[in-house]
Amino acid sequence: MERLENKKAVITGGNSGIGLAAARAFVREGAKVLIAGRNQETLDQAVADLGVDAVGVKADVSRSDGLDLVFDKARECFGTLDVVFINAGVYEKASLSALTEDHFDEVVSVNFKGALFTAQKALPLMGAGGTLIFTTSMANVVGLPDQSVYSATKAAVRSMVRTLAAELAPQGIRVNAISPGPIDTPVWGRIGVTRDQLEERTASTVPMGRPGQPEEIAEALVFMASDESSFMTGSEIAIDGGRAQV
Ligand SMILES: NC(=O)c1ccc[n+]([C@@H]2O[C@H](COP(=O)([O-])OP(=O)(O)OC[C@H]3O[C@@H](n4cnc5c(N)ncnc54)[C@H](OP(=O)(O)O)[C@@H]3O)[C@@H](O)[C@H]2O)c1
Numbered sequence: 001m002e003r004l005e006n007k008k009a010v011i012t013g014g015n016s017g018i019g020l021a022a023a024r025a026f027v028r029e030g031a032k033v034l035i036a037g038r039n040q041e042t043l044d045q046a047v048a049d050l051g052v053d054a055v056g057v058k059a060d061v062s063r064s065d066g067l068d069l070v071f072d073k074a075r076e077c078f079g080t081l082d083v084v085f086i087n088a089g090v091y092e093k094a095s096l097s098a099l100t101e102d103h104f105d106e107v108v109s110v111n112f113k114g115a116l117f118t119a120q121k122a123l124p125l126m127g128a129g130g131t132l133i134f135t136t137s138m139a140n141v142v143g144l145p146d147q148s149v150y151s152a153t154k155a156a157v158r159s160m161v162r163t164l165a166a167e168l169a170p171q172g173i174r175v176n177a178i179s180p181g182p183i184d185t186p187v188w189g190r191i192g193v194t195r196d197q198l199e200e201r202t203a204s205t206v207p208m209g210r211p212g213q214p215e216e217i218a219e220a221l222v223f224m225a226s227d228e229s230s231f232m233t234g235s236e237i238a239i240d241g242g243r244a245q246v
Contacts, residue, residue, distance in 0.1 A: 017185030128172025181240025
């Protein structure tokens with residue numbers, strides 16, 4: 001039997017990187033997925049790649065009207081939801097002296113505000129047995145230069161996972177987080193880091209000496225989305241090649 005048979009899932013940021021790898025793994029395990037992102041071209045490519053069990057919605061999840069598009073479509077396609085993977089995020093660096101209010105507002109509005117309100121808008125479609133999974137980061141426990149805003153948003157999400165786990169347990173809804181280390185996704189290209197540079201950097205900073213692949217995150221996400229993790233809530237699984245562990 002497939003591990004996510006008959007499950008219906010929303011994945012924000014499902015058109016790229018970790019979210020797309022999760023969508024592939026969820027579909028492989030029998031789920032139907034709705035993926036959300038802002039880039040129509042990568043959304044269309046992802047839906048074509050995922051096949052008949054996937055739909056795409058172009059939406060900005062940092063905005064209330066964007067989230068309405070996502071969950072109205074989920075209601076129309078699925079009726080109810082079992083899994084919501086709250087993964088959309090932006091990674092931008094700025095030193096304390098260089099950071100601006102615009103940088104703060106952009107990163108906080110996607111990574112923190114967007115994540116919280118995604119959970120809020122998903123809730124009416126969820127019931128007992130449902131699960132929310134957030135993407136945090138090793139940055140929520142490690143001090144890294146020029147990441148004061150990004151890292152704080154991920155620490156905020158980690159805290160929110162604990163709060164929502166307590167709050168939603170009486171409804172039978174589990175809330176957990178995945179905490180990746182450096183993973184080889186398009187996010188690095190967006191800030192001008194090449195694959196060679198990522199490999200060079202991780203060779204010396206990650207105990208396993210390499211970046212992770214998004215598929216290595218996706219396999220843990222299948223466990224977290226499935227009933228195999230039925231006694232797990234408020235938790236975070238770190239998959240970081242040891243970067244924040246040893
Ligand atoms: N890669 C790493 O090393 C790493 C490490 C730790 C944590 N993470 C976290 O993992 C998550 C996924 O990142 P990734 O590495 O897979 O990067 P990615 O390939 O750049 O994916 C980011 C995804 O988020 C979506 N997104 C961003 N802002 C959005 C918005 N306002 N509305 C809707 N969608 C939005 C993007 O969609 P569009 O392209 O359509 O905008 C894209 O699908 C993020 O939360 C990131 O912080 C990544």
